[in-house]
Amino acid sequence: MNTDGSMELSRQLRPLLTRVYQMVRRRSPGWDVTAAQSSVLTTLLDRGPLRMGELAAVEGVRMPTATSVVARLVKLGLVERTADPQDRRAVQVGLTAQGRIQIDALSAERNANFAELLGRLSAEERGLLQAAMPAMAHLLSLDADPNLAASENDLSTALEGASNHE
């Protein structure tokens, strides 16, 4: 296997993706919430309310970590916990109105900052980036784990611009 150049592409592309991601975050650090908190807010904005375990899985942390971060966000009034009537062991975590406002603002600032850089590329370069987006969405769908599947906003909506991510 691997006569298709995937390994070579991975070695070139993965570092680039990492650096662009880091650059975006460095240029728009965000205000008064920590990195972990803003990541949770963005995940909830993007995927809608999640159970505690789903949130932990998406964030790539253990459940006690999710519990801890959510507890602080609740104290800040940015998210709320509601019991799941179907399964009373479970907890649904969702944004409050104030949480939505705050994370929308950060997301908009990051989009604007990134757009400024994109505007300095040539139209051809922007076209190439645009053309690569469906392949990226396909990559994401390949990773889809039934355990942390998106609910209302499924992966295809990532291309609609309706979702905002950290």
Added chain:
Amino acid sequence: MNTDGSMELSRQLRPLLTRVYQMVRRRSPGWDVTAAQSSVLTTLLDRGPLRMGELAAVEGVRMPTATSVVARLVKLGLVERTADPQDRRAVQVGLTAQGRIQIDALSAERNANFAELLGRLSAEERGLLQAAMPAMAHLLSLDADPNLAASENDLSTALEGASNHE
């Protein structure tokens, strides 16, 4: 301004980049060092030895944070601090042989894992991703800050596959 579609592209592309980045990290969490530590190791692998302040700038954290993380990595034997003879206030931070081995291993695992996903795309999709890489490299160069410029490995080497990033 912004009649070139940069804002719309940003709104679509930035979330995708974020999700691909998070997916890669979630699929290869790394062993015994923390996220902050592996990020520093990868930065040093990619950019070569850095001064403490440069390292903090690249990582997007304050200097005391860099000091703290480096101190732990020194204790683990993965990085070393050397005095700069030119400027005796400054400290150079670089990988030890053992540090290089460890971060090479993690980088290779992430590359292989990502390559497995890429291998499930069509050849056309891989071609589109490949074609978008120069534009990404250009984006990175636009962000170049003289304060945190790469030394031996400049940004163009990101396309050579010689560097490995978190």
Added chain:
DNA sequence: TGTTCATATTTAGATATTCTAACTATTAGC
């Protein structure tokens, strides 16, 4: 029905990360 195992989450305790403010040491300008 009640016992037992599995699942979802929290609590407890430890280590790591991160910040701001204040401190030390060195360099640069005059």
Added chain:
DNA sequence: GCTAATAGTTAGAATATCTAAATATGAACA
């Protein structure tokens, strides 16, 4: 040599993260 700027560390506090253990609910079944 003063004085100010620069590079880094130390101190102290809040947050984030982990593993192990506890709690509570759900599911299976004799």
